[in-house]
Amino acid sequence: MSSTTTAVILAAGMGTRMKSRHPKAMQRLGNRPMISHLIETARKVVDRIVVVIGPDMDQLARIVSPHETVIQTDRLGTGHAARLGVDVLEEGKAVILYADNPLLTVDTMQNLLSAHGDGNALSLLGMRPSNPGSYGRIVTGSDGGTERIVEYKDASEDEKKITLCNAGMMCADVTDLKEWLGTITPDNAQKEYYLTDIVALATRKGRVSCVEGSEEELAGVNSKSELAQAEKRLQRRLRQQAMTQGVTLIDPDSTFLDSDTVFAPDVVIEPNVFIGPGVTLEEGCLIRAFSHLEGCVVKSGAKIGPYARLRPGTICHENSHVGNFVELKNTDLGVGAKANHLTYLGDSQIGAKSNVGAGSITCNYDGVFKHRTTIGERCFIGSNSIMVAPVSIGDAAMTAAGSIITKSVPSGALAFGRARQENRADKGLALQQALRKKKEQG
Known part of the structure; x- marks a missing residue:
């Protein structure tokens, strides 16, 4: 098996909650497009970067250049976007990242890759945010391994009480990802292909490990309010x-x-x-x-x-x-x-x-x-x-x-580059008097 490691970055979202004409990945964070932070981090860890973008995102393609881009013409969910990105790969290991997680650190990305290298079929990133909100929940088994991820909209009341949340990023062999992504179906509330559905498929092959990171670096950015919070976190760092x-x-x-x-x-x-x-x-x-x-x-x-x-x-x-x-x-x-x-x-x-x-x-x-x-x-x-x-x-x-x-x-x-000064006797006083008289006359 090749040792090549590829980052597939999902960046096709328009980010409707941003209320912007620009794609979510292009929103400014720390004086540069949000996706640039993630690419800079990935460059230090992986050998190759593939970015999945939407149609009519030529400016975004220029920003991520010289890295490869794949266009997701039909937005059918994260699983569909990931499949388009993985399909251009031949072998090795792939880590799937989200453009709206710009503050991911080198250490955490490396931990995710290392966890897969420990013999797990799939490794993923999780966190325990102060307010779990609408994050997908990670359901674990008695051995601590991950059994599945349930999206918030599809979760039961008991599942919504789980504090371990999905941060979105995953790592596995390219051949396995192709198999799993080709198997999932849009059988959910959104009628989309969920990337998270591959977790249950991965458990049939082997253990799925969850690497926990901090909310400080893993919280997603989906609105201008969350963008402002990300700016605060970045500036603190x-x-x-x-x-x-x-x-x-x-x-x-x-x-x-x-x-x-x-x-x-x-x-x-x-x-x-x-x-x-x-x-x-x-x-x-x-x-x-x-x-x-x-x-x-x-x-x-x-x-x-x-x-x-x-x-x-x-x-x-x-x-x-x-x-x-x-x-x-x-x-x-x-x-x-x-x-x-x-x-x-x-x-x-x-x-x-x-x-x-x-x-x-x-x-x-x-x-x-x-x-x-x-x-x-x-x-x-x-x-x-x-x-x-x-x-x-x-x-x-x-x-x-x-x-x-x-x-x-x-x-x-x-x-000397100025006109010669000339003083005219009494002219200043006379001019002031004339102006005051004009003012008095209205």
């Missing part, structure tokens, strides 16, 4: 992982993280910080309150915020400072460089130890193309400077406050 790695979260509950964030020890994150995909925080950097980061690198000793926004392509080098109401996009902020107040720097290169004054911006977009601004080392950019890209400012140069810079500035130069 990510925060704990970060703190274990040596990150200081001053108020963990108000910090939102992404599962791909790369942390180093002694990073400090103040309250109300949002970190999106693709962020690397190096040792000793400080992210101050109310900042938003995505697609960026913050190097050792850098200070970001408060109220700062770092957008994709940004690198803040060692000991650089980004202050309040400053936005950086695709910008390389050099070692020790500063942009401390009310500034936008897009598509720009800022040299080491340069200081960008308050209210300064790079005009990087002409309505069609993006252009780059290059500022050398040890420059001083005066407040309210407008740098119209493409433009470069040489090392140790300065721009006067309020300048519009449209031409390159040589190294060491002082650039």
